[in-house]
Amino acid sequence: MRLLNHEEAGGDGGYQLNLIAESGIMAKTACTVPITQIILDEEIYPRSSVYPKRVSMFAENIRDGFKIDPIEVQIHPEYDDKYRILDGAHRWHAYKEIGATEIPAHIITLDGVDPILYAAKKAIGPLQLTEEEARTTARRAFQNNSRLTSAEIGKAIGRSRRTVDSYIVDLRAATQMELNFKIFCMNYLGIPQERIALRLGQTRDIIRDHLGKKAELPKSPNADLKRGFTVPQVAEKHGWTEPMVWSIALEGKSDLDRFKALNWGLRTWDLWNWNDCDKRFGDDWPGRIPAQMIAHILYYFSDQNDLVFDPMAGGGVVADTCLAFNRKCWSFDMDDRPDTRPEIEPCLWDITNLKWPIKGKTKPDLIIFDPPYFKKQSNNYDPDGISGMSKAKYLKFLENFFSLAHLNAKKSTQMAFINADWRDFQNTPAKNEIRVNSILINDYLWILNQSGWQETHIFQAPLSSERFKANVVSAMQKRKIIGVTSRYVIISKKK
């Protein structure tokens, strides 16, 4: 039996890719794969359809006993038990046509090579892509990875760099604007250039170039603000977030003027309560806290340009409020959302190996620490986070975290620790509740003191979102159950 190579057989592709040869990081495993485990993924398939004539020709060759080159597949990124075709869609159809249940395949590991471009380069071996196929593939590849150059895309799809430029001109402009905006926002929050570069997967030179033009970026939104457009209008028009527009709209203003502009009354006493979170700041996030509360912490316990450290940032309300109040802010969370929240750097605080996530001498002026309130909302957080811990471990974590924060704080650093009483009141009448199950504010105060901090203020900031339904309230009252709406902001200094 003779082995036909792809080109002889009019195959789907036939020569070694430069892209792969250059990177030299591809692994291949030869095997046979059940046909039903193979998927033709339109996301990476460069052709608009398969050609029936080529399928028939392959089917005939297989029936005649010619051995056909294995198709190339990779493990499907979403389904572990499936493979998607990188090269060989026609051969796969042919094997199905003759009723085969298995197909010879090479399982490819594309380490660092874009699967769209790999598939395209394979496809153009026997037959160039049509204009529409080339355009769609180029756009898909760029949308998938905006760091690809037009030359790289062009090499894979068989088009010149300039043709690729024309295919993706609008996408590139939008990506540039987006990148500009992200860099500007992270820079505004005082994140150092090397961390911006790392976070956005760009070189430091690119970050420096963008920042060189940073004076230009706010000009047009500023002009619109001066013309009388509102902050939401300007945000929408320029694709900015509202807090970023506030940051330029309020430039040069005092904190008190900022409170006024945002329509927030300033609380003078130690009871801070609000009916709702201001939806302009932070994302809809489990356990979201009101931006008004953050603004009060900033007003009373920091100055403009100070650096705020937010170790469990969640929906980003602290960073957003810092933008509106001209504070720098370094935010971290285990939940990584690079596209929408690049300013929140990924960080899992791991109790077995607790480390400060940044190197360097810069220490925060203020730490705003809003962890999960033990098991409250635990269903909505990642179980690897601290709300998945037992009570003893949760408290131990806080003790270790406070000690680490103490080590990494300045003498003058203050910490705002936000938490609520935890009582296991479900179905338990108040007089039968057991203290051993609860965590109350005095437990937190004790731990803070153990780890070198001394509380100076305790603000009551009751949970506003705590809305019980009337029938639940009535059942609680009948059973003499006391619910929890308490929440506290404990301000501490280093002892």
Ligand SMILES: C[S@@+](CC[C@H](N)C(=O)[O-])C[C@H]1O[C@@H](n2cnc3c(N)ncnc32)[C@H](O)[C@@H]1O
């Ligand atoms: C109460 S939420 C913060 C809410 C935030 N202040 C807001 O208003 O949007 C607590 C956050 O802690 C994060 N978290 C929990 N355990 C963590 C851990 N071990 N390391 C990093 N983040 C953690 C969760 O992902 C969650 O976003």
